[in-house]
Amino acid sequence: MLRHRRGAVGQAPVWHGRGRPTRAPAPEPVHHRTVLDAVLAVPPPVTIRPERPDDRADRDAVRAVHLAAFSTAAEADLVDALRAMGEIDPRRSILAEVEGEVVGHCLLTATTLERPDGSRVVGPVVALGPIAVLPAWQHRHVGSKLMLAALERCELDGAAAVVLVGSPTYYLRFGFEWARDLGLLPPGHWPHDVWLAHLLPAWTAADVGVVHYARPFLDMR
Numbered sequence: 001m002l003r004h005r006r007g008a009v010g011q012a013p014v015w016h017g018r019g020r021p022t023r024a025p026a027p028e029p030v031h032h033r034t035v036l037d038a039v040l041a042v043p044p045p046v047t048i049r050p051e052r053p054d055d056r057a058d059r060d061a062v063r064a065v066h067l068a069a070f071s072t073a074a075e076a077d078l079v080d081a082l083r084a085m086g087e088i089d090p091r092r093s094i095l096a097e098v099e100g101e102v103v104g105h106c107l108l109t110a111t112t113l114e115r116p117d118g119s120r121v122v123g124p125v126v127a128l129g130p131i132a133v134l135p136a137w138q139h140r141h142v143g144s145k146l147m148l149a150a151l152e153r154c155e156l157d158g159a160a161a162v163v164l165v166g167s168p169t170y171y172l173r174f175g176f177e178w179a180r181d182l183g184l185l186p187p188g189h190w191p192h193d194v195w196l197a198h199l200l201p202a203w204t205a206a207d208v209g210v211v212h213y214a215r216p217f218l219d220m221r
């Protein structure tokens with residue numbers, strides 16, 4: 001018997017029957033905007049909003065989320081270092097709130113793309129991360145909601161691609177692919193498996209090359 005279970009957000013159906021399926025499950029290309037409303041409707045009711053400019057409470061809450069979610073202060077310090085360098089656009093610092101409490105955060109920052117002809121352009125490729133959800137709120141779709149809102153933000157901004165370093169197990173479901181296969185190279189010898197990119201509608205064949213992150217990211221490694 002064939003049983004199709006809808007996979008995680010954006011994934012094609014997964015076959016769970018015995019033996020061979022009579023036909024391969026057809027991949028369903030799902031655009032992140034298509035699923036955003038559906039995911040936002042899944043409880044708990046999460047408000048996704050940008051960070052308020054110059055708001056101390058938001059900044060403290062963002063730091064608290066990263067301190068709680070990661071085993072070291074590296075990510076919280078990274079956010080603060082980027083902030084001190086003026087690299088954070090509050091519209092691209094995305095918070096998840098439940099009943100007034102900030103429970104998650106996702107940061108988007110500009111990168112510099114070094115094209116094969118040596119020219120450098122800031123902006124078409126956006127770095128996603130760090131992303132974190134308070135442990136008590138993990139596995140309740142908050143991270144997915146942040147991811148989809150972040151991709152939406154990048155698309156609305158006219159970005160060409162979003163890159164990140166992370167587990168393919170988690171990120172492929174959002175339409176990420178191995179970045180090197182798309183012509184986007186990391187600034188160092190980063191492992192193939194975890195260097196991921198998501199192309200957006202504004203992407204053109206010119207949007208390839210080496211992706212340079214803001215300095216604090218490199219200081220972390």
Ligand SMILES: CC(C)(COP(=O)(O)OP(=O)(O)OC[C@H]1O[C@@H](n2cnc3c(N)ncnc32)[C@H](O)[C@@H]1OP(=O)(O)O)[C@@H](O)C(=O)NCCC(=O)NCCS
Binds near residue numbers: 069070131138141142
């Ligand atoms: C990664 C993270 C942001 C996901 O947020 P979340 O709200 O738990 O995510 P969702 O509920 O939308 O999705 C949960 C699913 O993601 C997957 N997942 C979560 N974290 C994962 C990880 N580190 N690696 C692989 N898959 C992961 C699991 O399949 C999980 O499914 P399950 O609930 O059936 O176990 C959150 O787990 C977190 O803050 N982790 C610690 C910080 C971190 O590792 N951030 C990412 C690196 S920058």
